Amino acid sequence: MxxxxxxxxxxxxxxxxxxxxxxxxxxxxxxxxxxxxxxxxxxxxxxxxLTGIDEMKGVCRDGDVLVIGGGTLHATVAREARAHYPALAALAGNIGDPAVRNRGTIGGSLANNDPSACYPSAALASGATIVTNSRKIAADDYFQGMFTTALEPGEIITSVRLPIPQKAAYVKFEQPASRFALVGVFVAKYAGGVRVAVTGASNNGVFRWTEAEAALSANFSAGAVKGLKATAADLIADLHGTAAYRAHLIGVLTARAVAAAG
Amino acid sequence: MPKDFGIGAPQKRREDIRFLTGRGVYTDDLKIAGQTYAVFCRSQVAHGRIVSIDTTATAAMPGVLAVFTGEDFKDVGGNPAGWLIKSRNGEPMREPKRPVLAHGKVRHVGDAYAAVIAETYQQAKDAAEQLAADTVIDELPAIVDMAAAVADASNRVHDEIPDNLCFDWGWIEDNRAKVEEVFKTAPHVTTLELVNNRLVPNAMEPRASIGEYFPGTGDYKLTTTSQNPHLTRLLVAAFVLGIPENKLTVVAPDVGGGFGSKIYHYGEEALVLAAAKKLGRPVRWTAERTESFLSDAHGRDHVTKIELACDKQGNFLAFRTETLANVGAYLSNFSTATPTFLHGTLMAGPYKVPAVYVNVKTVFTNTAPVDAYRGAGRPEATFSLERVIDKMCRELNLDPFEVRRKNFITTDMFPYTTPVGLVYDTGNYQATLDKAIEVGDVKGFEARRAESAKRGKLRGLGLSTWIEACGIAPSHLVGVLGSRVGLYDAATVRVNATGNISVMVGAHSHGQGHETVFAQIVADKLGIPEASVEIVHGDTSKIPFGMGSYGSRSLAVCGVAMTKAVDKIVAKGKKIAAHMLEASEADISFENGKFSVAGTDKAKTFGEIAFSAYVPHNYPLETLEPGLEETAFYDPNNFTYPAGAYLCEVEVDPDTGKVQVCSFTCADDFGNIMNPMVVEGQVHGGVGQGIGQALCENTHYDENGQLVTGSYMDYAMPRASDVPFYTVDYSCQTPCTHNPLGVKGCGEAGAIGSPPAVVNAVIDALHRGGIKVSHIDMPVSPARVWSAIQNA
Amino acid sequence: MPKVTMRVNGRAVSGEVEGRTLLVQFLREGQGLTGTHVGCDTSQCGACTVHVNGAQVKSCTVFALDVDGAEVTTIEGMANPDGTLGRIQQAFQDHHGLQCGFCTPGMVMAAAALLAENPKPTEAEVRHHLEGNICRCTGYHNIVKAVLAASGQDVSAIAAE
Structure with a gap:
């Protein structure tokens, strides 16, 4: 260093x-x-x-929205979100390993926007609002590509507001070495429709799989995405999987996430 | 009831106390007054000509004490190859010099071409960065692919070696024509092309070395992460730096795993010694994990075509293999022995196959050196054999269990001379196969498969029956085969005046538990408490000149030397006792720690005899020297031949290609067992590494020679959730016939036998699911399985 | 240079550090607590695992200044007050849960954190919890067994002993 x-x-x-x-x-x-x-x-x-800033820590509920301080640890989300947003808690409880979860924060993960990180998929699928020291940013506007976000230099994520879905699940297929998501799919069903966000798969970072969203909004069942191909995105090809493999996994994991969401 | 004392007892390990309380002392834990820090400049390119290294700015940086480049070492020796292999045409192998620091050319990413010594680590790091910026290297095309390396004579790793070939070896060359004849007329031939994937050893403790020089006496000391301190001393002192061996002490303190990678002498060790002398201060270096990935000797990396000739009933007629073996950019110390005499000689397996011919071409590439890694050559042989046998069974619709059984060498055939030059002394391969079938509950497989199917998973059962030659090794044999070192071992048993014992051994424990198990043996032989025996290892100034630990040799070679030294102690004790008891030496017997006169109640305890040896007031001084200390060297007259049968059950997720190992069963024959707990642990570890090789570990150099999998972010190490509890059985025991302990060695077994069992299980699962895939190369990653399913 | 103060294994310690000084460097070089090991540089091997305010963290991926004022426990603080092996340490010895010993301190610290929050974990939970701790020697068998045994569960049915 x-x-x-x-x-x-x-x-x-x-x-x-x-x-x-x-x-x-x-x-x-x-x-x-x-x-x-x-x-x-x-x-x-x-x-x-940012670890000493108490006002950025904690999980609380504001009506149908779960509000998580930007400095909240993954381990805290795994514990404290469970009653409100179990799919999110499960995601947080499965990031990295226990030691990582005891240091890593939701704000840090979203600010970094690693294309294989878990949290971006939850934020995007939930239609979350990223709250910074100076403004509020809709998730759809926030993620701007691999390691790229709408944050300005010096801007800090103070909290994340996640509307709580009726049903949701996150399924991750791990890259065998890093245990980051080779592909991860977060499916969230709201009264207004279903949102599907995919991480790990694209050179542009997390993205919404709109074809699946349409199919699942019409019919929320694993069968609804059968045969759908996630072809639009610029998929990653590397040692751990070709673009075709990732495309295939997106379909498989989406179906599994729908099944898990119940 | 298991024994609770001595040989065969599952004794808890005494060394655990320090490791569990944070009091182990590994090389990097040492802090030495006046210490300085070395940081190496390592090549970023796979192949390049060093145009210039301008040290001016670096030398002037804060804290910088010295800068070394290849120029500083051009007149000292190279790090030698320990084994001379001759090509089929009789020519000796090509041996390029391996310098302390790269000189003229860099030959792999991570090849060290300079080093900076500074007061602090950060200063050294800053300075090395500056030096790298002030270095001009003209990049040359990288030579990565072995076939291309041999085909293209214009691009050379070593300018003086035109075809990048180290040697073209035939084993046994006289068998070649005979094998060809068999293949011409064989009723059936199965051919399989496969890759034995390159592995990074990844001992959890990165390599580290501290050099010291004592100007008052001219002595040097090297503290280093070594599996064999005397061998390291021989190499760095006599071959490289030209220091008299008796002026260098090498200490390998607690060492955090080796698996082969810490057998070898590395340039960093020579550098810290030379730098310590120049500066008159201790110089330390600890590898970052990234450096380990780039510069530790890797393992495996064979590309093989194996052919099996047999009749329609599956009786083996011949094996023939052609292998390209990667040695990387330089010859590491045993890199030439691994693909040859540790590989070709095992190509008959435990089978009575009449004809075998092995051809190995060993190739230089712009990659890190490749050398022995747990199993070393024998996993490659076993994988080739067990995969091609499985493929043949499928082609001829034969039962893989029965095919192996009918081809086994039977118990009445020992000693058995194989067509590839070994003489197996004893074994019972049918017994271990039967045992595996029993404890692995093969009968219950179908029910388990049906249960998996309900969950949408394809379950498969894989078998591998393996043999290895270890207890390395008989010097007279390895000498004939090209070894430049002897492979005996040595131990000194020093009985102290008060009866407790220090045993100085040439073997080195870096996880194996010698401090406990060797003490069990000595205590058992002498009938004294284990706690009164202390095992000393890892320091050339204390121990006799032994050859260290690798090749599953600690017990079978050094352990035997130790028991021979104990025998000498007992023999001398009898002489002393005869004098004290006024009896004839022939009438003295030794049992349960007592020397007694036959037929009388006259006796002296071991402690009394020891005391008398050091306080020789009533002692036969005219015929016997005082003291009670004996050394024995032991050189075995054959290898040992552990063998066994391994079963693996896997579930394949056909949607994702992910393979989960559900169970793994080992039925091994290790001969006599000294400590069953430790034996089980050794097998567990080997199997864990074998599952890693089979399913996840992939060392990938891209076409530019960049190591893509150079960290744990991309090199998949097996984790706790990747493996099951293993079932380990070692109740089939045919004791080794040529060592007095009857032991065979168990350190490498798991890593040798397991990869083919895993891959056979995956192929079996796919076939049972109707997916006709004949082979998937390791690591059998989810992506590869999925792709194989798509292409089936 | 800035000063950092913390309690390590119940003892108040302080020292001058740089901004970039990692907790593991402070412990090993500053405090001589060399039981905490460094096995990688990408925060994955877990050999450096310690507890900060009771939570397991990788001390190679925490700055010393970021845990100013914290309560830190290392492997050196895990024995019983009389110096005998603590419960988890003893289980590792009893079940041969270590070989070379290098990953062991991290394994013990990870296991202690698991058992503190989940006193009777299942085999799967133990394996999942050890996701961030790599061992090259044991194939994990006896580590998992030792953790289960340390939790007071009967491990006699687990294969091979």
Missing amino acids: YAFDFVRPKTVADAVKALQAEDAQALGGGQTLIPTLKQRLAQPSVLVS
Whole structure:
């Protein structure tokens, strides 16, 4: 790692101020950023740790919306969202491993927008609102491609608002080495229709599979997606799977997610 | 009832106490006054000519103490190949020099071409980054694919080796024509082309080395992650740096796993020693995991065509193989032995096949060196045999259990000379197969398959019957075969005045449990408490010149040396006792820790004899030296031949291609068992690695020679959820006939026998599901299974 | 240089660190607690697992300054007060749940965290919990068995002992 200064503000306001320094970088749980720093692939002048900001932590319910502080740990979501949004809790409880879940945060995951991360699929499928220190961003506008989001430099995700669906499930097929999603599919059924978000599969990051959404909105059953091909997206091809394999998995996992959602 | 003492007892390991409380001392745990830090500059390209390395800016950076490049070592020796192989035409293999630091050319990604020593690790890291920026390397086309390497003479890993070929080896060359005849007339021939996938050993402790130099005496000390400190000393001192061996102490303290990768001498060890001398300060280096991926010796990497000739009933008539074996960019110490004498000699398996011919072409490529990794050559042989046999059974619609059974060498045939040069001393392959069928509940398979089918899963059963030659090795044999070292081992048993014992052994424990098991044996032989025996290993200044641990040899070679030293202790004790008891030596017997005069109640305890040896007031000094310390060297007269039968059951998810191992059953014959708990642990570990090779571990270099799977993000290590509980049985025991302990070795068995069982199970599952796939190369990843299903 | 203070194995410790100093470096180099090991650089092997305020974390992926004021437990703090092996450590010895010992501290710390929140885990739960801890020696058999045994469950039916 290159050398940098380290600050750990107590409030969002102080964090925002600290992030105005040139080449300052926010540090959530660090589970992706720290390995990146170790490889000397980033050279921040100052790391602004968000772990000391209590106002960004916690899970609470606001009517039909689950509100999760941006600094909330995966482990906390796994525990505290269970009663309200079990599919989301299950997703959080299956990210990485227990140690990762005890440091990694929802805000950090969404800000990083790794194309194979789990949380982006939940946020997109839930039609979540990403709340930052300065504005609210609809999930449909937030994810802008691999490792790319609508966040401006220095902008911090303070909370995430996820409308609670009638039924939902997330099914992940793990890349054998990293255990990130080779493909992950989050299906959420709302009164207004079904949303299907796919992670792990596309060079453009998480995306909505609209054909499946239409089919499932008409008929919420695993059979409804049979034969559908997720062909539109620019699918990843790598050592762990061809684009065709990923396309196939999207269909299989979507059907399984629908079955699991019940 | 299991024994609770000595040989055969499932004794808990004494070394566990320190490991479980954080008090183990691994190389990187040491802190030495005045220590400095080495960081290496490693090539980012697979193949390139070093144009210039400008050290000026680097040398002036804060904390930088020294900068080394290949130029600094051009006049010292190279890291040698330990085994000379001759090609079929009689020519010796090609042996390019392997320098401490790359000189002239870099030959694989990760090839170290420079090193920086600084006061702190961060300073060294910063400086190495600067030096890399000030280095000009002209990239050359990478040579990655073995077939292309041999075909294209214009692009060379080593300029002086025109066809990138190290050797073209035939085994046994005299069999070639005979085998050809058999194939011409055979009623059936099954052919299989397969890949034995390259593996990264991934001992959890990365390699680390600390060099020290003591100017007052001119002594050096190397603390390093080694499986064999004396061998490392021989290589780095005598061959590379030209230091007299008696001026260098090599210490391998607690070592966190090896699996072969820590047998070899690596350039980093020479560098820290040379740097320590230059600076007069200790120099330390610990690999980052990324460096381990790039620079540890890898394993396997064979591309093989195997043919099996048989009659229509499945009686084997001949095997023939053609293999391209990758040695990587340089010859690592035993890289030439692994694809040849550890592989070709096993190509008869446990079968009475009359004719076998093996051809191995070993190829240089711009990849990390490849050498022995747990099993070393024998897993490659076993995989080829057991896969082609399975394929033949399917082609001829024969039962794979019965085909193996009818081809087994039978118990009345031992000692049995195979057509590939080994003499199996003993075994009972039918017994281990029967045992596997019993404990693996083959009868219940159909019910389990039906249950899996209800859940939409295809269940399959895979069998592999394997044999290995280990307890490496008889020096007289390996010498004939090209080895440049002896492969005996040694132990010193020092009885202290108060009767407790220090045993200095040449074997090195890096997880095997020698401190416990060797003490069990000595205590058993001497009839004294295990707690009074201490095993000392890993320090050349304390132990006799042994050859270390690999090739499942610790017990079968060093353990036997130790028992021979104990025998000498008893023999001397009898002489002392005879004097003290005023009896004739012939009348003294030794049992349960007591020397007694036959037919009388006169006796001396072991402790009394020991005391007398060191306080020789009443002692036959005119005929016997005082003291009670004996050393024995032992060189076996044959390999040992553990064998067994492995069964694997898998479930394949036909929608995703994912394979889950449901059960794994091992029925092994290891001869006599010293500590069943430790034996089981060794088998578990080997099977875990074998399942890893079969299902997930993939070392992939792209066409530019970049290691795509250079971290745990892409190199899939088996995790707890990837494997089941294993069933391990070792009740079939045909003791080794040529060592007094009757032991055979168990360290590599699991890794040798398991991969074909797993792959056979996957193929079986697919066939039972109506998917006619004849082979899938390892690792049998979900993507590959799915793709095979699509193409079926 | 900034100063960091924490309680490690019940003892108040402090030291000067850099911003980039990882918790594992603070423990190993600063405090001499070398039982916590570093086995990789991508946060996957788990050999460096410790507890921070009772939660298992990878100390190679946490900055020392980020846990200022925390309660940290390492493998050196897992023995009984009289120095004998703690329950989980003892189960690892009893069931041969370790060979080379390098991943062992991380395994023990992970197991302790599991049993604290799930005192009677199933085999599948144990395996799932150990997702972030890689062992190359044992094939996991005896590790899983040891964790189940440490939870007080009968492991005599598990194959091979």
